[in-house]
Amino acid sequence: MYIESRSQQILLGHHETFNVLKKLYLNKKLPNKIILSGEKGIGKCTLAYHLINYILSTNEDYSYDLKNYKINNANKSFKLVLNKSNPNFNLIDVEEGKKNIDIKQIRHLISNLNKSSFNSSLRFVLIDNINLLNMNSVNALLKVIEEPNDNIHFILINSNTRVVPTLKSRCINFKISLSKNEVIEIINKIIDKDIYHLINEELINYYTTPGQLLKILKAAEILEIDIKHLSLKNFLSLIIKNKLYKKDKMLSELIYSFIEIYFRKNTNIKDIELLNLYDLFLKKIINTKIYNLDEESLFMEFEDRILNG
Numbered sequence: 001m002y003i004e005s006r007s008q009q010i011l012l013g014h015h016e017t018f019n020v021l022k023k024l025y026l027n028k029k030l031p032n033k034i035i036l037s038g039e040k041g042i043g044k045c046t047l048a049y050h051l052i053n054y055i056l057s058t059n060e061d062y063s064y065d066l067k068n069y070k071i072n073n074a075n076k077s078f079k080l081v082l083n084k085s086n087p088n089f090n091l092i093d094v095e096e097g098k099k100n101i102d103i104k105q106i107r108h109l110i111s112n113l114n115k116s117s118f119n120s121s122l123r124f125v126l127i128d129n130i131n132l133l134n135m136n137s138v139n140a141l142l143k144v145i146e147e148p149n150d151n152i153h154f155i156l157i158n159s160n161t162r163v164v165p166t167l168k169s170r171c172i173n174f175k176i177s178l179s180k181n182e183v184i185e186i187i188n189k190i191i192d193k194d195i196y197h198l199i200n201e202e203l204i205n206y207y208t209t210p211g212q213l214l215k216i217l218k219a220a221e222i223l224e225i226d227i228k229h230l231s232l233k234n235f236l237s238l239i240i241k242n243k244l245y246k247k248d249k250m251l252s253e254l255i256y257s258f259i260e261i262y263f264r265k266n267t268n269i270k271d272i273e274l275l276n277l278y279d280l281f282l283k284k285i286i287n288t289k290i291y292n293l294d295e296e297s298l299f300m301e302f303e304d305r306i307l308n309g
Contacts, residue, residue: 003190003214005045006081006091011069012186012210013178014047018069021051021174031172032153033145035130038176040159040257041211043186045128047176048155052124053077056088088121093128099292100132106140113144113152125154131161132289138164145170160260178209186210191217202232206261207254215250222248232258233307240299240307255299256285262306277305 011018024030036044053071054064062072071078080086090112092105109125127133133141145154145167156171178186187195187210195204199216207213220227223244227235236258238244245251263278284298 005043006049008046008049009071009073009078011046011050012043012189013182014043014176015069017174017176018047018050018054022054022066025051025055030153032148032150033156033171034154035156035158035163035168035171035173036176037158037160037173039209039212040253041207041209041213041215042176042178043210044157044159044176045126048126048157049081052089052126052155053081055122056086056124088123090123090125091128092125094132099289100134101127101129101137103134103136103140106133106137106144110140110144113149120151123149123152125152126157127154128157130156130158130163130167131286133164133167135164138167142166142170180208183208183210183213187213190214197228199227200230200232200235203227203230203235206232206258206265208261212254212257215254219248219251219254222251237303237307240303243296245295245299252295255302259285259302259306 021030021034036048038044050064050069050071053075054066056077057063057072057075060076062074062076064070064075065072073079077086077088081089084091090109092101092109094101095105113123113125127141148154154171156167184195184204190210191198191214195213199213199220203216204213207216216227219239223238225235225238230238236255239251239255245255259281263274263281266274268274281298281302284301287293288295288298
């Protein structure tokens with residue numbers, strides 16, 4: 001049920017932000033270094049793909065449908081992006097089987113950007129999961145992002161994590177959000193059902209973006225479990241105790257998301273113990289992802305100290 005951002009032809013939500021960015025582009029004021037920040041699964045990448053398609057398909061047949069916020073599946077730019085062959089588009093993300101963005105990917109990007117373009121259109125670089133850039137990758141990226149060519153635009157995706165200050169300071173940050181009602185409306189449109197009939201409300205209250213809820217549904221399908229009557233704690237314990245996250249990366253992402261959301265929802269400045277735990281687990285998550293460490297000890301410690309604490 002999970003839908004890749006690049007293939008989502010309809011932009012559900014974020015119309016106001018899209019229109020702001022569109023207006024900046026039309027007035028020739030669109031920043032060439034943008035960070036889209038918001039919860040994981042909220043639609044940041046989808047928004048970026050729609051903006052990019054709107055710009056690249058302007059002079060094409062079957063150009064972007066502004067009235068319905070829809071990518072026409074017959075437009076050339078969309079087809080080339082799907083086929084990973086658009087000369088005006090570069091995507092950088094974590095490669096399969098890895099936990100961070102390798103410096104080789106950035107070097108390959110720089111090599112591509114140094115090549116002459118086949119046309120005069122703008123060129124876009126979309127970098128997802130920028131929190132997974134290691135320091136070598138960040139340093140290599142800074143060299144090209146500081147003074148990009150006039151026709152190159154960088155769009156960086158940040159899921160509300162800490163961004164290296166030297167990178168953040170060079171970009172304009174746009175905060176992306178959805179109200180709970182908007183999230184429910186969007187997910188119901190995607191699945192064409194009422195999400196409350198399928199998922200325990202406790203899970204819905206914690207996993208608060210359309211992308212996260214889609215992953216919950218996919219997880220239930222994989223595990224063959226009824227999540228309508230399964231509590232949040234039991235759901236997570238089931239995944240951790242049975243080490244099901246080793247079978248599917250998506251299940252690891254659900255645990256990581258919960259850990260981060262749990263602390264943000266329950267921590268206040270007076271609760272020193274929980275603040276220290278938040279800092280501890282945040283560091284462990286970052287180190288686990290960047291240095292490709294085993295997740296088992298992290299998840300078991302979380303279950304022991306938080307879920308069963």
